[in-house]
Amino acid sequence: MPPDRSTPLGGVVLAGGYSTRFGETDKAVADLAGTPLIRRVGDRLATVADDIVVNCRDDQLESIRGAFADSDIEPAYATDPVPDRGPLAGIRVGLEATAREYAAVVACDMPFVDPALVELLAERARGRDGAVVRLEDGWYQTTQAVYRADAMAAACADALESDEGRIVAALERLDVATVDERALEDEGISETTFESIDTQEALVDAERRLER
Ligand SMILES: Nc1nc2c(ncn2[C@@H]2O[C@H](COP(=O)(O)OP(=O)(O)OP(=O)(O)O)[C@@H](O)[C@H]2O)c(=O)[nH]1
Numbered sequence: 138m139p140p141d142r143s144t145p146l147g148g149v150v151l152a153g154g155y156s157t158r159f160g161e162t163d164k165a166v167a168d169l170a171g172t173p174l175i176r177r178v179g180d181r182l183a184t185v186a187d188d189i190v191v192n193c194r195d196d197q198l199e200s201i202r203g204a205f206a207d208s209d210i211e212p213a214y215a216t217d218p219v220p221d222r223g224p225l226a227g228i229r230v231g232l233e234a235t236a237r238e239y240a241a242v243v244a245c246d247m248p249f250v251d252p253a254l255v256e257l258l259a260e261r262a263r264g265r266d267g268a269v270v271r272l273e274d275g276w277y278q279t280t281q282a283v284y285r286a287d288a289m290a291a292a293c294a295d296a297l298e299s300d301e302g303r304i305v306a307a308l309e310r311l312d313v314a315t316v317d318e319r320a321l322e323d324e325g326i327s328e329t330t331f332e333s334i335d336t337q338e339a340l341v342d343a344e345r346r347l348e349r
């Protein structure tokens with residue numbers, strides 16, 4: 138069945154973290170084979186999303202805008218009112234800024250995000266509060282997922298107010314469809330979609346594979 142593109146989809150790229158495992162520099166704008174990580178994510182997401190919001194801190198704005206300088210897409214920016222409150226706070230800020238009922242949320246360090254997965258999740262999310270992949274280890278892949286924006290933003294706010302920083306604390310408050318990681322292979326979606334570049338070693342490794 139061809140994907141239903143009649144429902145607009147927003148895109149949110151999360152970039153407000155401090156990249157501590159990566160080292161001195163911001164992984165969001167790290168160069169991977171000539172293209173900054175965040176631009177790879179934004180460009181891929183833009184093939185299936187109608188507009189893109191980048192969530193980051195104020196002090197990242199200049200460098201992230203620079204990373205998108207010669208991209209065809211021009212993201213909107215939603216910065217954290219209070220930095221360092223964790224990914225849950227970032228998801229909230231990003232989703233509050235999207236104009237769409239549903240939005241795909243993807244971390245800036247996942248340069249191989251598969252647009253086909255985003256479309257699959259958007260389909261599964263319809264009529265629900267979102268759709269997330271359940272990984273083989275039982276964890277939910279919450280930073281490559283589709284959410285009903287107002288419901289998830291409210292659930293994030295609620296979880297944060299209750300001092301529950303875990304993203305699953307927000308999911309527990311919602312009616313979210315789950316997709317088993319094992320089922321993705323049949324859909325032609327490779328696990329590289331979830332690869333995240335957390336360290337310099339991971340960046341070098343990804344670069345080597347791209348050069349092959
Ligand atoms: N807005 C916001 N986003 C965050 C925060 N912490 C992490 N994120 C984002 O959530 C996603 C997943 O987080 P991590 O992979 O742990 O990234 P990170 O926290 O920058 O890196 P580490 O410091 O090495 O853990 C990334 O896209 C981050 O940018 C935060 O405090 N605020």
Ligand SMILES: [Mg+2]
Nearest residue numbers: 154155156157
């Ligand atoms: Mg972190």
